[in-house]
Amino acid sequence: FKPQVEKMEETPSRKRAHSPDPDAAARGADNARNGESALEGRQRFRLRTALAAVGVVIAACAALLTCAALVHRRRARLDEMRAIRNRFFWELYEGSEARFHATFRMNQGMFDDLLAVMLDNTEIQALMPHPSETGLDHETAFGMAIFFLAHGALYEDLEELFGVSRGRCATVVTKTLSALTSTLMFTISLPAGEELTEEMRRWSVDVDTVSNGYAAFDGVVGAVKATHIPFRFKNSRGGTETWHPEAHRNRRGYTSTNIMLATSAKRQIIHATVGIEGSASDQSVMKASSLLSRLPPNTYLLGDFGFYLNHKKVLSPYHSTRSHLEDWDGHQPTNKKELFNQRHAALRAQADLTTGRLKLRFRILTNGIHASYTQFHRIIFACICLHNYIEARTHEPLQDLVARVTDEMQLGEPSPDTSSTPPRLVKGRKGSRKAVPTRNPFRAPKGAGAGAGA
Numbered sequence: 251f252k253p254q255v256e257k258m259e260e261t262p263s264r265k266r267a268h269s270p271d272p273d274a275a276a277r278g279a280d281n282a283r284n285g286e287s288a289l290e291g292r293q294r295f296r297l298r299t300a301l302a303a304v305g306v307v308i309a310a311c312a313a314l315l316t317c318a319a320l321v322h323r324r325r326a327r328l329d330e331m332r333a334i335r336n337r338f339f340w341e342l343y344e345g346s347e348a349r350f351h352a353t354f355r356m357n358q359g360m361f362d363d364l365l366a367v368m369l370d371n372t373e374i375q376a377l378m379p380h381p382s383e384t385g386l387d388h389e390t391a392f393g394m395a396i397f398f399l400a401h402g403a404l405y406e407d408l409e410e411l412f413g414v415s416r417g418r419c420a421t422v423v424t425k426t427l428s429a430l431t432s433t434l435m436f437t438i439s440l441p442a443g444e445e446l447t448e449e450m451r452r453w454s455v456d457v458d459t460v461s462n463g464y465a466a467f468d469g470v471v472g473a474v475k476a477t478h479i480p481f482r483f484k485n486s487r488g489g490t491e492t493w494h495p496e497a498h499r500n501r502r503g504y505t506s507t508n509i510m511l512a513t514s515a516k517r518q519i520i521h522a523t524v525g526i527e528g529s530a531s532d533q534s535v536m537k538a539s540s541l542l543s544r545l546p547p548n549t550y551l552l553g554d555f556g557f558y559l560n561h562k563k564v565l566s567p568y569h570s571t572r573s574h575l576e577d578w579d580g581h582q583p584t585n586k587k588e589l590f591n592q593r594h595a596a597l598r599a600q601a602d603l604t605t606g607r608l609k610l611r612f613r614i615l616t617n618g619i620h621a622s623y624t625q626f627h628r629i630i631f632a633c634i635c636l637h638n639y640i641e642a643r644t645h646e647p648l649q650d651l652v653a654r655v656t657d658e659m660q661l662g663e664p665s666p667d668t669s670s671t672p673p674r675l676v677k678g679r680k681g682s683r684k685a686v687p688t689r690n691p692f693r694a695p696k697g698a699g700a701g702a703g704a
Contacts, residue, residue: 335385335386335390335412335413335414336386336387336390336412336413337413338390338411338412338413339389339390339393339394339412340389340390342354342393343358343389343393353397353400354393354396354397354400355396355400355611355612355636355640356396356636356640356643360639360640360643361392361393364433364434364639365388365389365392367433368392368429368430368433369388371433373432374429374432374433375429377425377428377429377432378391378392378425378426378429379391379421379422379425379426383421384414384418384421384422385414385418386412386414386422390412391422391426392426394408394412394419394422394423394426395422395423395426395427395430395632396636397411398423398614399427399612399614399629399632399633399636400611400612400613400614401613401614402612402613402614402615402616402617402618405419405420405423408423424625424628427628427629427632428628430632430635430636431628431631431632431635433635434635434636434638434639435631435635437518437635437638437639437642438519438520438521438522438631438634438635438638439520440471440472440512440520440521440544440545440546441471441514441520442546446471446546446549449471449472449514449515450468450469450470450471450549452514452515452516453467453470453471453472453515453552453597454467454468454470467552467565467593467594467597469548469549469550470549470550470551470552470565470597471514471520471545471546471549471550471551472512472513472514472515472520472521472551472552472601473512473513473551473552473553473597473598473600473601474510474511474512474513474536474541474551474552474553474557474564474601475510475511475512475513475553475554475601475602475604475605476508476509476510476511476532476535476536476556477508477509477511477605477609478500478502478506478507478508478509478528479506479507479509479615479619479630480504480505480506480616480617480618480619481498481505481506481507481528481618481619481620481626482505482618482619482620483498483622483623484620484621484622484625494527496529497527497528497529498527498528498529499528499529500528500529501529504528505528506528507524507525507526507527507528507626508526508527508528508530508531508532508535509522509523509524509525509526509535509630510522510523510526510532510535510536510539510541511601511604511605511608511634512541512551512601513600513601513604513605515600516641516642517600517603517604517607517641518604518637518638518641518642519604519608519634519637519638521539521541521544522630522631522634523535523538523539523540523541524627524630524631525623525626525627526538531556532556532557533556533557536557536564542563542564545563550562550563550564550565551563551564551565552564552565552594552597552598552601553565553566553598554566554567554598555567555569565594567590567591567594567595567598568587568590568591607637607641608633608634608637611633611636611637611640612633612636612637614629614633615630615633
């Protein structure tokens with residue numbers, strides 16, 4: 251009986267479940283449209299995915315083609331650089347001697363002798379770049395370093411001329427300058443012994459031409475000169491040095507370092523103080539230097555008014571009278587002070603000529619140095635060592651120089667000033683002089699682009 255009752259109770263519900271629904275057709279049509287829309291959406295998604303994949307493949311192919319072109323261009327460039335490697339130096343070496351001397355500031359004999367001395371020393375040779383490392387022979391590597399100093403060339407210029415990359419150019423220059431300074435550092439030394447006596451004899455000039463005059467400039471061993479080298483600090487990798495631009499900014503407006511040079515009668519540099527800020531005065535540089543403490547007893551140096559306070563060791567001219575060569579203009583001395591200053595200026599011009607020859611010979615000292623402190627000191631001392639080496643081979647006697655300068659003063663001819671970019675002096679009130687600021691060597695010229703800087 252119970253199953254029949256359940257069956258009877260279920261029958262009406264089943265009949266109600268299978269009863270016709272008037273909205274079923276509309277819902278079916280909506281579902282069909284939704285299904286078609288979903289299908290179209292999936293098809294569009296697949297199409298977009300396929301197009302994106304095709305775009306990625308095309309971009310990858312283009313990137314591969316670009317990389318292949320760059321690699322091919324780089325290989326062609328390397329082949330071209332290998333073809334011109336060592337050619338630039340040897341064309342100059344085998345060419346005219348005048349062109350070689352103008353390029354490397356020395357003749358082939360000086361070049362070969364200095365390189366032979368460096369290669370004969372095992373310790374010095376270990377400091378030089380190896381040909382297997384750079385692809386350059388020793389002659390070309392040494393010529394690259396001298397060319398870098400003589401012309402103030404950038405690494406981009408060296409890459410074009412010598413056919414090696416900029417990184418290798420930097421390696422060659424750094425190692426070669428280190429070996430060069432280690433070889434020629436002995437040339438920067440104060441005279442001693444018989445050399446000291448001979449040096450004092452060269453500086454001794456008789457000025458006893460008026461009553462109550464001085465017998466001679468006895469005891470002079472050199473002339474001192476302070477000059478500015480344009481300098482901008484470049485922090486080395488992992489270096490701890492700090493750069494203070496305002497401390498290095500001199501009175502002319504650009505950043506520099508004030509170096510002090512003591513010169514001999516043969517236009518050689520016997521002492522150098524390097525690394526003082528450009529804002530420091532000549533007197534401050536002298537106080538920071540150890541030059542005065544190293545002078546032999548009863549000897550002194552010739553200097554201008556900038557070293558007046560060091561009167562015990564530095565002989566400066568008289569005040570309130572003519573003291574520069576350009577101030578005479580054919581005038582003759584009328585008293586002992588003017589005679590002293592005239593002869594003093596003629597001898598002191600030796601330091602100006604030496605500094606001018608140093609800067610003209612190595613243009614990197616004039617164009618400006620952008621390097622770290624370590625590289626900066628290495629560049630300065632390499633220039634000084636090469637200057638002393640060249641002057642030791644060829645020099646003009648001091649007596650001939652003094653006679654020539656004195657004749658120029660008596661004839662009223664201006665003495666040649668070989669110093670680098672000297673300030674132009676203009677007359678101020680009461681005949682005073684003031685320096686006109688010169689051009690900043692690190693500033694690009696007007697109208698030049700952003701890459702036209704030093």
